[in-house]
Amino acid sequence: MKLKTLTLATLLFQGTLTWAQTDTTTDLLGLLGDEEPVIYSTATFKSTRVINGQSIENVAGGVMDFRISHRFGTLNSGVHKMFGLDMASMRLGLEYGITDNWMVGIGRSNVNEEVDGFTKIKLLKQVESGPKKMPISVSYFGSIVMRGTEWANPERTNYFTSRLYYCNQLLIAKKVDDKLSLQLSPTHVHRNIVATADIPHDVFAVGLGGRYKVSRRLAINAEYFKLMQNNIPGATNSLSLGVDLETGGHVFQLHLTNGSSMNEKGFITETTGSWNKGDIQFGFNISRVFTVKKPKGYQE
Amino acid sequence: MKKFILSIALLSAVSATQAQKYFTRNGHLGFFSKTNMEDIKANNENVTYIVDWSSGDIQISALQTNFKFEKALMQEHYNENYVESSKFPKATFKGKIDNVSAINIKKDGVYTATVSGALEIHGVSKNYTTKQHLRFPVVM
Incomplete structure (x- = not known):
């Protein structure tokens, strides 16, 4: 009885084996052996900014991004200022991918x-x-900001370098799955000039960012920059909540x-508003991309 | 209504595995779709093709992330939102040249091949039959 089962099993095994063999002969791609390619994570965030x-x-590479950013006044400025809509800070940017x-x-x-x-x-x-x-993905970000306002003390000798601010930032990101992405951004800001001697020139902060994709076109973002020191008078941590809406090129x-x-030097080291007190500003960034140089490998 | 025209490019850099089997890893494949907003066009130059001339079997495998678009954002949307390349990295075609006996690969000329088989994109497989011109010798 036992022997019979064994024979039957062997027969079945041989059967599948031969069948499998005839099957693989038609799998031509299988003959070549699979070259497993490296696929990098893409679209960890929708835009080059989490929020700020x-x-x-x-x-x-070869793409120009024209960015228009606005931050209106604070919501608690009341009906006289149309809850902040009467005022606007803005930035215009031109950004280009060399590679x-x-x-x-x-x-x-x-x-x-x-x-x-x-x-x-x-x-x-x-x-x-x-x-x-x-x-994970890691990027380096570095920036120089030049402040253009009139000198605070025009009577003394003022140097051009006193207008400059620097920022070094490491961006460490993980696309957890199709929907969730997280980012950690250790940041160093250096100010060449500060108001008084006891205010530090160097400021360290850590940024936390995240996005959750609700649909193909819509994502919810959050961002928090925590100052790692408390000797900057009046400065608060920057907290932002937002949505990303995507159309074809915008x-x-x-x-x-x-x-x-x-x-960076602005919203990380010079934020003074407090969410608790209602110093909340509505804002938007609009990004429009233009292809300046056609990608390598693309054929007309 | 989007109409995808799949054009099977000529086998380039053909190398023989066995007597009647030919393959390339640098085959070309492209698609084109005309819409009111903008045309969608992409090409892939690293496609694997393998043909067995004795049986007429033809199989094609294309990595989705290798399709090059004119606009980087279009390419991102293609991979991220439509074909979901992280879940379905490859598009494949497995079929047969039905009239393989009418094609003599040793004799130069232009042949019309009737190809039928299953095209799989985004995890969905559909059967197609199409006529393609084959030209020998292969010109790059």
């Missing part, structure tokens, strides 16, 4: 008449699947934030 701060995304991994940008803000220039470089790219393994980012500046 930089996201891990770059504009693609897929390296972008540069310039921007002009009416807050303190500032001009900013920055660069963002991809250092590590998260791998979605393939023979290589990389759980991304609209609508949000509420307590920071009115749109460059």
Whole structure:
């Protein structure tokens, strides 16, 4: 009895084996052996900004991004100021991808008449699947801001370098799944000039950002920058909540934030508004991309 | 109404695995769709094709992320929102040249091949039959 079962099993096994063999001969692609490609995570965030701060995304090589950003006045400014809509801080930016991994940008803000220039470089790219393994993406962001306002003390000797502010930032991001992405952004800001001797020139902060994709076109974003020191008079941590709306070539980012500046040294070190007191500003970023240089490999 | 025209490009850099089997990893594949807003066009130059001339079997495999679009954002939307390349990384075609006996690969000329088989994109497989011109010798 036992022997019979065994024979039957062997027969069945042989049967499947031969069948499998005939099957594989028609699997021509299988004959070639599969070359497993490295697939990197893409679209960790919809835009190059989470809200105020930089996201891990770059504009693609050869693409120009024209950005218009507005922050209205605070909601608690009341009906006389139309809850903030009467006032606006704004930044206009032109940002360009030199390669897929390296972008540069310039921007002009009416807050303190500032001009900013920055660069963002991809250092590590998260791998979605393939023979290589990389759980996170890492980028470096660096910027210089020039403050354009009249000197506070014109009677003394003022140096051009006193107008400058620097920011170094590491962006560490993880696309957890199709919907959820998270980012950690350790930040260092250096101010060449500060109001008094006991105010630090160097400021350290840590940013936390996240997005949750609700649909193909809509995502919810949140961003928080925590100052790692409390010796900056009046400064509060910047907190922003928003949505990203995407159409074909535009991304609209609508949000509420307590920071009115749109460059790093501004919203990280100079935010004074408090969510508790209602110093909340409505704002938006509009991004419109133009292809300046056609991608390599594309055929007309 | 979007109409995708799949054009199977000529096999390039053909190399023989066995007597009657030919393959390439640098085959070309493209699609084009005309819409009111803008035309959608992409091409992929790293497509794997394998043909067995004795049986007429033809199989094609294209990595979705290798399709190049004119606009980077269009490419991102294609991979992220439509074909979901992280879930369905490849588009494949597995079929047969029905009139393979009428094609003599050793003799130069233009042949019309009737190809039928299953095209799988985004995890959905559909059967198609199409006529394609084959030209020997292969010109790049």
